[in-house]
Amino acid sequence: MSFVNSLETMEGRVEGRDNVNAHPISGFIHKKVPTLLVVARLRYYELLAKSPGEVCSFKRYANLKEQSHVDDLEAGKEMVNLDKFFEDVENVKEEMKFVEKVYKKLQEANEECKVATNAKAVKDLRARMDADVEQVLRRAKVIKGKLEALERSSVAHRNLPGCGPGSSADRTRTSVVSGLGKKLKDMIDAFQSLRATMSSEYKETVERRYFTVTGEKADEETIEKLISSGESESFLQKAIQAQGRGQIMDTVKEIQERHDAIKEIERNLLELHQIFLDMAALVEAQGQQLNDIASNVKRASSFVSQGANELVVAKEHQKSSRKWTCIAIILAIVLVLVILLPILSTTVLRP
Known part of the structure; x- marks a missing residue:
């Protein structure tokens, strides 16, 4: 039996399963297994599209697609x-x-x-x-x-x-x-x-x-x-x-x-x-469309990275600004004390 037939058999068994709500775990399995089977079929057909000399050419897309599937699953989206x-x-x-x-x-x-x-x-x-x-x-x-x-x-x-x-x-x-x-x-x-x-x-x-x-x-x-x-x-x-x-x-x-x-x-x-x-x-x-998409993703990633760096710099500036503000406040308090202390002393010592 081929891998595809095995997947189809598994899908049929999942679809035909009764009393899936009898137990919370069985309900969870019934909900998640079809999605996981779709992911398995995606990976299988991607491998079929490769010839021995093409594994490297698909490698740059594999991580992106796997991460995308994971993101979809985590977000609860339907495949x-x-x-x-x-x-x-x-x-x-x-x-x-x-x-x-x-x-x-x-x-x-x-x-x-x-x-x-x-x-x-x-x-x-x-x-x-x-x-x-x-x-x-x-x-x-x-x-x-x-x-x-x-x-x-x-x-x-x-x-x-x-x-x-x-x-x-x-x-x-x-x-x-x-x-x-x-x-x-x-x-x-x-x-x-x-x-x-x-x-x-x-x-x-x-x-x-x-x-x-x-x-x-x-x-x-x-x-x-x-x-x-x-x-x-x-x-x-x-x-x-x-x-x-x-x-x-x-x-x-x-x-x-x-x-x-x-x-x-x-x-x-x-x-x-x-x-x-x-x-x-x-x-x-069609391949050029994929390259354009990959290029846009890479460019967007670069912009995000640049934005993150700018945020770090902004935070450093903010910290520095707060530091000098605190120093200025302390100096102002000291100056006020220096001015007020002689006046207060004179007032207290006056008969």
């Missing part, structure tokens, strides 16, 4: 229900997991394509890879739509009482979406790397096939023309004349299939890359 938000986040994460699986399948297919030696094998692999890339494109568009829905939901959520910018719930939503953005960036980098690898390996394969057929090492210009046009037959005329058309045509077809495959996959991967960039820009905008 905002974020279950729908976390459900939407889970859906996005599931879509991302599917994309990661397809990415691994593309890697495996590319490895198979490297060792394929005939046009039919390359054609079959091409069809498989095209289908996989099409799946990724569809899922990427779904992810983009869900991220846009999360953004709209966050904007609407900020209009609710107690949920405005800088609130505990708003910081939680923004930081979790920021975690999704980091995963998204990793996916962008992975597919970009795959596209570059496939292009480089295609070039190496064409070079090897050219050398196998002609016995000559092709210069860079010839390879670039072969890659850009895919018309390998015109570049292999000498070999065709020497070895016969039938023996060379399999290689020609294989090179043509590889050319068509790499061009189609590159086109789809470029489209996918643009979708990823759009999603990254959307998530980055």
Whole structure:
């Protein structure tokens, strides 16, 4: 059973518990446990949003959010229900997991394509890879739509009482979406790397096939023309004349299939890359909001600290002022006594 299911089971048991007012302690538990479960769910989803290299990036928000939850509990405030938000986040994460699986399948297919030696094998692999890339494109568009829905939901959520910018719930939503953005960036980098690898390996394969057929090492210009046009037959005329058309045509077809495959996959991967960039820009905008909030909190903290220092200085001035006031009063009393004593003495001694 997953951690989420365990929490849901606990929540169900708490909600279905009878006679909670039979004892003061049981009433207290029934009142507090649901709130504590919400806090546990918040922490769980924050951890899910992290990848191994992202723990440090979330650390600066963790203390702030934990303290905010503690403040809310101590003040007796009711926690905002974020279950729908976390459900939407889970859906996005599931879509991302599917994309990661397809990415691994593309890697495996590319490895198979490297060792394929005939046009039919390359054609079959091409069809498989095209289908996989099409799946990724569809899922990427779904992810983009869900991220846009999360953004709209966050904007609407900020209009609710107690949920405005800088609130505990708003910081939680923004930081979790920021975690999704980091995963998204990793996916962008992975597919970009795959596209570059496939292009480089295609070039190496064409070079090897050219050398196998002609016995000559092709210069860079010839390879670039072969890659850009895919018309390998015109570049292999000498070999065709020497070895016969039938023996060379399999290689020609294989090179043509590889050319068509790499061009189609590159086109789809470029489209996918643009979708990823759009999603990254959307998530980055939300992350900037969190940075602005953190900056405002830091600035406010600085003002509070400065105000506290000024209060200390004011108190010191007040103490000093009181001290000199007391000294002035004492001096005035002494002066009065000095003036009055001779007069009083003369009056007393007069017959």
